[in-house]
Amino acid sequence: MSEAGEPRPVIEIEKLEKIYSQGEIVHRALRGVSLTINSGEFVGIIGPSGSGKSTLMNAIGCLDTPTRGSYRLAGHDVSGLDADARALVRNRFLGFVFQGFNLLARTSALENVELPLVYRGISQRERHLRAARALALVGLIDRLHNTPAQLSGGQQQRVAIARALVTDPQVLLADEPTGNLDSKTTEDILSLMQLLNRERGLTIVMVTHDPEVARCASRLITVRDGLIERDERVANPRQAVRPVQTEGHAP
16 A cells, blocks of 8 residues: 555556467567556466466566566566566566476475575575564474475475565465365465465466456456456455464565
């Protein structure tokens, strides 16, 4: 929220296009998408395979550059940045959670969560402190020294969420975050995300193919054929039914 209490845009996209060409074949993955997401929103993005939702997520996450259009992230124009500049933006403003947990197999939970801070040149002592706080926030303070092989799928995803939170991002981007989880563990992860959004005001953008997962968000965007087909507020978001007990504070 702004000082005056008005919603503050954190993602501002206007007429975004993404065109892939291979020889004479041209594919327009995004066809002029315009979208504003305010700080503190929990947005679900849904659509069929090939709809453009993953391309849109990649653009929002500065993992790819648009062919045309403008994109402002936290007030900064990031539309035409090169790969090195996009990497700096991701590390500064964004946290990522993917379907695959992307944890280093022989590395402890604490060390996995510390990784984004290594790239910032933060001291080892401060890294340990901040990583432990992030793991406490997701309910894993007693698992600091466990490797991924010693953790369940849900615990591994919570480590991934802690890693995304440790840099204090302005936006958490979650790409099919429950795709590899069973139904009970899915509820744990969704409950945690709702808690982070509701109690800490974290802005969350989540891509999913599952309508039930998507309806845990308070705003639902449907993408089809490279365009936003529908953008609606969810009057009564579905509450995940297996709340996660958390401890400590985010870094």
